[in-house]
Amino acid sequence: MNFDYTESQRYWIDRIQTFTNNEIIPALTRYHEEDRAGERFKALPVVDELKAKARAQGLWNLFMPPQSGHEPVDDTFVWEGQTLTNLDYAPLAEIMGKLPYAGEVFNCSAPDTGNMEVLMRYGTREQKDAWLRPLMEGTMRSAFLMTEPGVASSDARNIQTSIRREGDEYVITGRKWWSSGAAHPRCKIFILMGKSSPDEAPYRQQSMILVPSDTQGVTIKRMLPVFGYDHGPHGGHAEIILDNVRVPATNMLLGEGRGFEIAQGRLGPGRIHHAMRSIGVAEAALEAMARRLPTRSTFGEVLSRQSLWENRIAEARIDIEMARLLCLKAAYMMDTVGNKIAKAEIAMIKVAAPRVALKVLDDAIQAHGGAGVSEDFGLAEMWATSRMLRIADGPDEVHMRQIARMEFGKYAEAAE
Amino acid sequence: MNFDYTESQRYWIDRIQTFTNNEIIPALTRYHEEDRAGERFKALPVVDELKAKARAQGLWNLFMPPQSGHEPVDDTFVWEGQTLTNLDYAPLAEIMGKLPYAGEVFNCSAPDTGNMEVLMRYGTREQKDAWLRPLMEGTMRSAFLMTEPGVASSDARNIQTSIRREGDEYVITGRKWWSSGAAHPRCKIFILMGKSSPDEAPYRQQSMILVPSDTQGVTIKRMLPVFGYDHGPHGGHAEIILDNVRVPATNMLLGEGRGFEIAQGRLGPGRIHHAMRSIGVAEAALEAMARRLPTRSTFGEVLSRQSLWENRIAEARIDIEMARLLCLKAAYMMDTVGNKIAKAEIAMIKVAAPRVALKVLDDAIQAHGGAGVSEDFGLAEMWATSRMLRIADGPDEVHMRQIARMEFGKYAEAAE
Amino acid sequence: MNFDYTESQRYWIDRIQTFTNNEIIPALTRYHEEDRAGERFKALPVVDELKAKARAQGLWNLFMPPQSGHEPVDDTFVWEGQTLTNLDYAPLAEIMGKLPYAGEVFNCSAPDTGNMEVLMRYGTREQKDAWLRPLMEGTMRSAFLMTEPGVASSDARNIQTSIRREGDEYVITGRKWWSSGAAHPRCKIFILMGKSSPDEAPYRQQSMILVPSDTQGVTIKRMLPVFGYDHGPHGGHAEIILDNVRVPATNMLLGEGRGFEIAQGRLGPGRIHHAMRSIGVAEAALEAMARRLPTRSTFGEVLSRQSLWENRIAEARIDIEMARLLCLKAAYMMDTVGNKIAKAEIAMIKVAAPRVALKVLDDAIQAHGGAGVSEDFGLAEMWATSRMLRIADGPDEVHMRQIARMEFGKYAEAAE
């Protein structure tokens, strides 16, 4: 047991923090200006420039783990970027989480990261060449079409979109929403989860399949706001109609009926990436609050000397420390014993991290008064995004249930 | 002690609820369409039509209490509409709170209501004729310029905007923000709080003065979003620069140095109106949740049968019942013993009501999954508005302090 | 709607408060001395003396409502004492709740009150003469044998104790616990709930029957502590073995299979009495805290001036105000529309009142430091008793479920 950052972690923290300080933070004003100008869903020149710089410095694709010996590696597919463990990546994702667009600069932003992992692990060589390569080069973006408006799709068995084989093609019909990034002009590929095999066992009925975004029958019906934010530069959140969409049979991932298996594999890393970033969000909120309070006084006493605010600051520090440790432990376990055995820890931090972020953000908003709910400090938007994380990739309730079932399982032989 | 609605309450509840059901709810789609079309800040035809209908039926200006014998009544100023007690008005405000625009239909929307009360109580006959009459006729709107960006303006002594006498004029210079409604094209008058008498005692330095919105030197610098929402149809929330703005000396309200006194008088009713509406918001959220849960299932069980959700529903019901009773009691006390003696109860419900609304809304959002954070059920926007209420008209911390000081005061002779 | 105490309420509040101030509070030291001396379970002379005084002044049996027209009245049974409505009684119970033994002084202490209501409503004239009369004269005490150690007896259908008819007798076998008051030397009668009719519908299988405490086969196995307290002067909480206990068939209450019906009738008033007292407990804790904080300083500032403590004091005041109003409304409804229609409100305050008391007590304990967890201010013991109330007469979970089912029921036709 050792709670110090390793040399490797410190090396990468230093590099990412330095790049962030020197390049990303100074560009923040330009980012907001470009965001506000013109179309809502677009690639920002400032991001493209920063991506080029980061890539040139080897700060690229840091999220892709060395697969830790638990999965067969396709070593014929050579790609550019770093191969860091989850433990090495965690503090980097935390740094990226503090800013609204840093993840994209390092080609480490959702949902692409999760989709790249799927393609890396489960894709054929042809699928990799066609879709994974441009994603890892940062020239293309992607979306993940899982959630459906009509059902509680946190229970995968509820999914309704149909994938039907017809000759050399699959025909897809259904409705998806919360397809993040789908409106980005560079978003060219969707990974879609649907029901292909209704007669199989409940968790063998689903498949995942690749759907190019410009296929006939694909329509973006509308973009969904999150508490009034459209998340424009990230490509927003789309509701998508799929009406008899036809794709080649070779677009199937891994095989019919294996969608649930892929989802399990994909969601682990995706969830912990969000958690890592949430720790960064919470730190950013705590820092904002700790900087703000000494500048305001009421009734003759500066706020930072009022015990109510001292208490909130201390709560924030304690909660962040604990959540970060759990997040790092989950990452460590993913590296050492694999995502499957780490599933309890992943579920725990999936729930715990956004909760901490929301709590600290709420106090930070209150500390900023009217400025807190406005755009001036980014706190309100961070809150909205964090609130979405209690629902995205499975709502809290589903993860809590899973954690509890494992806990009861420890004594099951005796009791049930 | 009697917990039944009175005959008068039941009469008005029935009339407002009937009008809401028959006229306002059916127009909701049109409201949203008109909101989305064209300019962001504008008068909506649908609202104008409904206002005309409501006024024709005598459902107009319901918020204006009969001044309950505690203030001298100016009975020379005759106005159109009903004179209801706070207790009679409370359940009506609750009904209005469930919809985003019902208050305006009955000419009962903030900040006009508070401003009209100020003019009614403290205005001269000339000020009333010029500004109160069109406000009560619903042809004009108004804003209240209190909060400032640079200081904790919840402590009125911190206010910086200067009001300086020069001959027959006052010259006003400063910066205000969170001036709600100021961008509405019909917003013609501001009530501004500033510092006129820096040499007086701390609570005698402030004055309130009337500033026509088109006076030279008044500039709307920008509109402030609330969690991504601009509150367009209500006229948004403005940051306003006042640069040597000159108004006639007759625009002073009540007299130099009496601004704090007016603020105390104004904020009591304003706060309880927000509280009443918050009860309605919480009821709307509970209803949405109770309707949603039976329609979704996970892991083989409908959500409304899962004890976690039962528990949340019951929490919501308990919290709403308790908050409503406290709100009604505060209204009752305002009617019977006056706003000043009711200040503890007003402070309590100012804090308690938005808190209940936020709690129920958060659960309702979670119950709706992705639909909850989007625009589909209005829950996210209601949450954002309710969150602002923990800051507007004095942040929670200031009210909690006031309540505590009164509590300690009960034993003060013995202890301090 | 009227939130002022009525003349009748004020009259009784004044009388009970005066008696409490003049007689009960001065005797507190003597009460604790007699409690500590000799046997643990005993009648205290100080209580007997105070009872005689209270009875002589007509402050007696205040809890027994006039049955509000909803139940047939047995007007042949004349008894001594006052007939107050639940609304009149509520503030009196609140006053009694502030002291550990005031309820008994006025012959208004649990579980006797609930048992007397059962006998009054459902007892035959013979049962009344034998058991109700001495209870109402304060010369006898009683216990209610409902809960069982082996099952979740909050679901009445789980009850296992058998009541079997044999000729002119019933034979009772089973095990009960949390039979409060059973070890009091004057406890002569038990009302026992058992299963008599296993072949009937689920809620028609239970009966209630009178069991004299000295019947052969009745054994007190042990006394149960509550967080280390034995509640000695109240007769403690017993675990009782019933081994082929035989009672005359005339001891049956109301009729075989009607136990659930009686339980519903008994528990409503019992629950609200506990709630009323809990409001008093919370007020006592708030007062203790508000008196303590100005007497202690840390880091150069008196605690009552520290915003963290101001916030806790204000939270306590808000929560108490809201809970009291809900409690009074529930009492009002019991008086006006009957216990059955008031069941939602009764369930709500059953949950809400002890929760408020626990919260305020926890803060008050913290405010008192080491003195808070000790015996010096009675806070720890009040906490323990209040904690028990979240379990007694049905745990919170059962009441929350009931409240939720009613809430879903409002929309049931549409959704389920």
Add this chain to the structure above:
Amino acid sequence: MNFDYTESQRYWIDRIQTFTNNEIIPALTRYHEEDRAGERFKALPVVDELKAKARAQGLWNLFMPPQSGHEPVDDTFVWEGQTLTNLDYAPLAEIMGKLPYAGEVFNCSAPDTGNMEVLMRYGTREQKDAWLRPLMEGTMRSAFLMTEPGVASSDARNIQTSIRREGDEYVITGRKWWSSGAAHPRCKIFILMGKSSPDEAPYRQQSMILVPSDTQGVTIKRMLPVFGYDHGPHGGHAEIILDNVRVPATNMLLGEGRGFEIAQGRLGPGRIHHAMRSIGVAEAALEAMARRLPTRSTFGEVLSRQSLWENRIAEARIDIEMARLLCLKAAYMMDTVGNKIAKAEIAMIKVAAPRVALKVLDDAIQAHGGAGVSEDFGLAEMWATSRMLRIADGPDEVHMRQIARMEFGKYAEAAE
């Protein structure tokens, strides 16, 4: 960074767990019987027997760290037992925390551990031979006289007990309470904190001095209950009068005016030991709950299948995991960078660990119904002890303030 237990940790966990399973748990019934028999404050034969066994196996004095290079080591004082790091000791203390008397068996129980550390670090050779040796041999016990009834002694400057030099003696007068263990018949030595130097700087006025418990003028005034528990076998919590108590000048520790310095050194380890044990308490409560819930059903569904209980179980698991990691990190930092630099982490876990224990215990109590508040599962007593920990060794408020001051300090140059 490495989250696996080290080989050393696993070795000691295995040994302590094995001894606990084989020796301590089987003796639990005997422990409770001996506890209940005879005097309240006494040495239990069962504990003496187990101590002998543990000592014979080298499971002894495990709490005493190797002083980690940060303090000069007195290597002339040879003692029996293991020298484990805080990190090695933490999981052992967690195991001990699950049972009410395991700590004493391994000679690792408070307050002796803290007192032994004080003597080891700051005692002279003579003081060590006289008092430290029998403490480390387990033949003597000790108490720590810090807290005073009349002031908020969490602020050390408030301490009133006077230590006055007279010739070769010090004369001590004052009143202390919450002197844990003082009534144990083997408690022979007190470490007392008092004010010796009222004219020095605020944190140089206090001294610590050794007071044999049988010195003339020392009187135990009374024993203090904790929520009704007297903590008999541990020697209870005493209120002690010191009336002109005279001790040799050589009993002074470290030197006049250095009491605050020693307190800082003592309280770090003491606080983390309590925290470690609190993690064990929380685990014990979670296990009890997870074993109980599958055995009870309400309304046709076993409790462990009800989502409300699933949620509580999962909350408990998450909170425990996070608190344990923070506790281990604090221990690691104490080992690697010293207690002083680890003070933020120590303060955090001092607050966080009892809070988690209380939360899990409260849910576990609710899950056990009446059995939860009684003596049957030990949950209520564990709750009471954990509640005391939010006050002992400095109340939460003091630690939160300290954490906040450090947080603000990070940005202090910029802001204040």
